[in-house]
Amino acid sequence: MTATTNVLIALKNILDRNSCRLTPIFRSNGLANTAGDSLEYFIKDMFCTGGILHSVEEDKNKIYDQYLSWKGNSSNFPDFIVKQGVGVEPKKMNGKGTGSLSLNSSFPKAYIYPDTQNLPPKELINEREWDKKSIIYAVGNLDRNNDKLLRLWLAYGNTFIAEERVYSGLKSKIKDTIENLTNAEFVPSVEFGRIKKVDPLGNTNLRLRGMWELAHPEAVFQKFLKMRDIPQGATKINLIISEADYRLIEKKPDLSLYIESGKLIKHKVLIPNPNYSLDNISVYLFETYTD
Template sequence: MANILRAIKTIVDNPISDLVSYYKGSNRINQVGDVLECFIKDVFADTVTESDQQRKLLRYSEVFSYSGNANNPPDLMLKNGDAIEVKKIESFRAGIALNSSYPKSKLFSDSPLITSSCRNCENWQEKDIVYAIGVVPLKRLKLLWLIYGDCYAADREIYERIKDNIGSGINEIPGVEFSKTKELGRVNKVDPLSLTYLRIRGMWGIANPLSVFDYLNLQVCENINFQLIVIMSKSKYLSFSAQERNQVESISATNFKINEVEIKHPNNPVQLLSAIVINYKF
């Protein structure tokens, strides 16, 4: 079954940093964001070197249960596996724009932000989510973060409380007719003729992983061709089969390291969470 450990091995076996040049000939894609998503899809499907588009599409159908769009999370879902959200930034320390979707420690099937196609693509209620954050200055992939949401974001109640409080506060303004929507809300009948309405839309963002995990001394190198950093909880790492863990742990590539660390728990910074960090450079 496709998973992040197999994806890591695929990345190490197929080191590519100039994604635009690599994909331009076969897929006719030159938008960096689209190319990054294609690369992530190929990495998890182990189709990076597959040139036959029909065979590639067949493999996608075997591996993924859902492929989304820019307006609704997630970008990808593995069959009976994790969800994946792909984000592109152009500098090493830029913040991550999440737009109308708050950060997620997990993805839930009852979320109003996902589509019915996503909700019904397989029988699921909750999925772990991986944030695949590509740093692509000058159209070259220099750094790829693969971070599980439960190491990066708080539980959804934290963010939904903010959203609900905003709605409650607006609703208390005299003379305002407020209605709930999939966004933060909507104010109706703004003018005397009740012709105008105001959409209230959240524009969420989250700090760059370099800032979030600055205490780990991850030694990000801006002058090398490519770097991969993976962060997951130790419990998640141990949930994979011993065979798959052994395959990753036996990778003999230069500058490939696996370390066990303690990270701040997103729900309570004074509580530490055992985690695994995988760092690879070429």
């Protein structure tokens, strides 16, 4: 039987663990990973039940192989992909700030497609054919003094990110404008583009690189939050998922114990549609905390 997972299972695993303290991950050579790596492993562990029991990378990977079709690397987006499920991209921030998330040369994504820029090669994603996957941004604010998360958001991209055409359309307009401003040769590239032969002798090229930023989910959804008072030193956890995506999750874990105790709040709200600001979409917002 194939192991299955989803964001609700990840949320339950976080609640069951009752801690968002990041622990060192060791490779076979005995070296520990960085704090950023530790956040990525923590999120993987919460999606891949049992992963948290291991501290050695090789042992964790054996668990991840059961749940993930792509375990990630430093070059491709997203960080990992659940088998027949979502893509997940952890983003680490230091301290309590809710400033913009740096995405560098890759624009934000509500979904990924087989031809999405910077996606790993098709043959490296170990699952059957697929057309579209939702993306979850796992945004963790880290207290570097004790390697503990101050805040964690699990936010579906389609709740606050527009369709790909919005971003790709802007890139096309910028390219067209540049080409109309100069007689130099414009060459598209993975980053954004290059303008070759800028000077009369053609000795100079200009490299263009986009630097995209995305609003922190806390800044976007703050006005919809209900849980204000949590124990001092606790980690606030939020999950936002569209009602449509929630209905598609077949295996929903039992969260009633946490809801009845008041530690977990689940409520349905209407938020602005990322593609049409005059429309709304229905979402579920989960609010909880860990010690």
